[in-house]
Amino acid sequence: MRDFPLFPDQASTFATQVDQLYFFLVALSLIFAGVLPFVILYLIVRYHRSQKVDRSNPVDSNLKLELTWTLIPLGLVMVVFFWGAFLYVQMRTPPTRTLDVYVIGKQWMWHVQHPNGKRENNELHVPVGQPVKLIMTSQDVIHSFYVPAFRVKQDVLPGRYTIMWFEATKPGEYHLFCAEYCGTEHSLMIGRVVALPLADYERWLATPGPVVLPDGTIDTGQPVVAPTIGDPMAAAGARLFTSLGCLGCHAMAGGGVGPSLQGLYGATEKMADGSTVVADENYLRESILNPNAKVVAGYAAVMPSYQGQITEDQLNQLIAYIKSLADTGN
């Protein structure tokens, strides 16, 4: 007989926490769904019309009773709500130090690029015991990145980044599903997440191999002369930054037509209209594709849009580069 699981693997720090809440909910449900039917069964048997029992003085309202069965469930759902809310906030707030991995979803595959430039399709290798942050976007329709064993899921939208984080706790291979219906081969947009001990992960990361780029071309990997994987994302981003002529305005030292990008990522920027914006991935993305949407105070809205000029892949590299500037800046 085939392997026949009834409960999913617990392979992330969230898994046990979510399961505890789940079991609490199951227990609560059993109190209602387990007890109530027996109460009903008892009543319909005892008060069946063939039974000679006392039916005198029937009641049809009782305020105390109504309040009891309003307030007790209310209290219980509030407990559940706050428990869930705290866990939810935690699951949605990545720690500051994470391993950033860029994910692109498209009909019908997942493309992943690691900061050192290593690419993989429909697979995601992650180290155990390290918080991993996925920065995800889609090239076409809405997808959803779902790893049941980690109890995490996040929709992947076109035109913006969505963020998801987790920390694997157990080495192994886990299902990766697309959970938002995305067209014909939706059910084949699957893959696996491989959680490796840190040393194995680093060894894997340094191993080159043939990889299909998101645009369909095949990068056979560098002939293994030196252990390079291709350029690290930040380096590729730096090259793009130069070749697109960004430096002409965004001089590193400042004083250019546009603001310097040194130390920008994660900082709070003041806009021309007086509002403030935290420079996260989505802000950087918008500023490249639709520069005039938010203009930094003190600068003119003169930057051209790069929509359609660069691929999602290149955009990821640019952003990885801009983020690396923040690290060196501090």
Place this chain on the structure above:
Amino acid sequence: MSTLSLPQSSYIRDNSRTFTDWLKSWLLTVDHKRIAILYLLSINFFFLLGGLAATLVRVELITPQGDLMSSDVYNRAFTLHGVIMVFFFLIPSIPAVLGNFLVPLMLGARDLAFPRLNLLSWYLYMIGGLFALIAAVFGGVDTGWTFYTPFSSTYSNSNVVMTITGAFIMGFSSILTGLNFIVTIHKMRAPGLTWFRLPLFIWANYATSIIQILATPVLGIALLLVVVERLWGVGIYDPALGGDPLLFQHLFWFYSHPAVYIMILPAMGVISELISTFSRKRIFGYEFIAFSSIAIAILGFLVWGHHMFVSSQSVYAGLVFSFITMLVAIPSAIKVFNWTATLYKGSISYRTPMLYALGFIGLFVIGGLTGIFLGVTAVDLHVTDTYFVVAHFHYVMVGGTIMAYLGGIHFWWPKMTGRMYNETWGSIAALIIFVGFNMTFFPQFILGYLGMPRRYHVYPPEFQILHVMSTAGASILAIGFIVPLIYLGISLRKGAIAGDNPWGATGLEWKTSSPPPTFNFDKTPIVTEEAYAYPPEAAERDAAAWRPGSPL
């Protein structure tokens, strides 16, 4: 009134000589009862069609490889199932069939306030259905019933526009029915029938109607914009063109979450009637049940975001929606407790409608509780868009709405047709449906928590056993749905004459003949008592009258 023959004149009989006249007398009728029958026939047709699509889906899922049909066919099958069942069966089912038949009768009115509008709404329903059918025949649609953008607006190569047009037109039908009910309930109650003497079925339909007229237009405009985007290629929803795909989800769920209550509230109204009648007791906590319907209708408008916890809406929005979702659970719980309390000291009989009502409570409790799982943000991240959701809403929609629909059809069948159905077969079918339903959908909770995503044509082999169990259950369920068709059909000719009030129920609809005359009441009734006015000793008397051999 003799119980040996049907009344000489009733809404079913007419004097037409030729077939054409007879056909006209039905297709051009403005009698709410006849329109209810037209709805009954057409809605059941769509139910069978949706069931056929469900059969395809379940049969395909027996094996994990997806080898019976191509993924395109599979996607069209589950979309057809969803679109038909939601828009053309569940939403109109109880209001358009039972509501149409009963609202004027329960109010002591001769008809709805706007009889011609009522007929128009049936035609709109049929035209909408026709569009959906044409779309299905000429290639189908593969977006899922949720029509999520930008897939539906830009990427799908199927008959999206046609299907959406069908749903759009059907929406108008739904609005007209709601409008008609609201006006009728406000303005056409019999003398003495105050708000707090109304049957709870009326309260439930009133709450439903409010949702129908407020939410349906928003869906209409959301779908219309999908069509505009498809036809003109302008980015309303597609970010590649400058739009926002989440806007669609907000507009869509602003309708479609309240739509869930359009489906379940009338069902709850039916259950209140059944429980009271077959316990021979006034319903427990009348006001609480009535106001909980209104509370559900209002809160139902404020929870749409709980469908979007993983959609990238902000954490704060998620928490607010989760909080309000927790609150919606309370009025539903109040109803369940009050129904249970009604049984206490009643004189309970196990007639077919009561079996459905009891089945409803059991299944709705599971459906409702799993709704709390989904409303809790942290758990929802894991189980949303999996079979857990599929199981949950089938417990509410099938376990809830369909159980109540069938229970209501059985309960008022003698009123509609003047004849009784076979009680034994009725009970057997109710049991088959209950067992088959649980076998079909309970395994899906486990599948969902394991992580099986919904709308998957091909799936990992370790899920197969649960899927096979589910399909096995579905075939039992299918039998359960076919059996009533047979014995109800037979009862039309062979059933015993029911008489005015075969169940000994209260309520104005039982005070006229079965089937009722065209204008419902020979004399305008005057109401002097509250609903379910069983005298305190009614249960005692009923039990005392029981002899071995009387119906259980």
Place this chain on the structure above:
Amino acid sequence: MATITHEEAHAHTHGPELQHQFETPEQQKEAATLGMWAFLVTEIMLFGGIFMAYIAYRWAFPEAWEESAALLNTPLATVNTVVLLVSSLTVALAVNAAEEGRKRRLITMLVLTIVLGVTFLVIKGYEYSEKFAHCAGAKDPISWITGSDLHESHECLVPGRGFMFPDEHGSTSGGHGAAKTATQSGHQLFFLLYFSATGLHAIHMIIGLGVMTTILVMALRDRFSPTYFTPVEIGGLYWHLIDIIWVFLFPLFYLV
């Protein structure tokens, strides 16, 4: 009362306009009015969806909104606003006339209302045709129809593949290809919402004209009396709704 049968109830107390399901003319009138109000709520929710989209995208593209609104024909729309407001007045007077049983005045007011409604649509139609003419390259609708000066215009404000929003210098910012679509998507959304909202409004206007014409015919056939003028009243309610929606649309699109 309990013994009044249905036939008896219908035999006296009212004229032929009382439908079979109602007990009294008052009940019928109240039902019709309530029904209309419920319908108006539905209509407001219908436009509410567009307003939601409007709010979301105005927030996302504030500059595009300002620049686009400047290209709409505000003078014409202002005239249209006045036309509609006057028509609201004539409708109110029509209802009043019906209430007082003054048939001539009722008919005059209905005709005036219909004329004003048609005027509104004609002006609206001219406004639309301007936009379409520009897309065809013509300077104004007349040269578009006559086929002269087909290369005078370099803008196209009708959403779709040909959409082209002029930049500040009055010429088109062509040449950038994909870059253009990105900066123009906000503008295009504005015009899409403009066409959707005003188009939906115009459809309501056309339905309203149909309703008014029906009422006019009924009035000419002496169907109304001081005790029965419900159609005039609920038709008037509908007309006011059309006005009110326009009163919202006008500042939202023209006076950003």
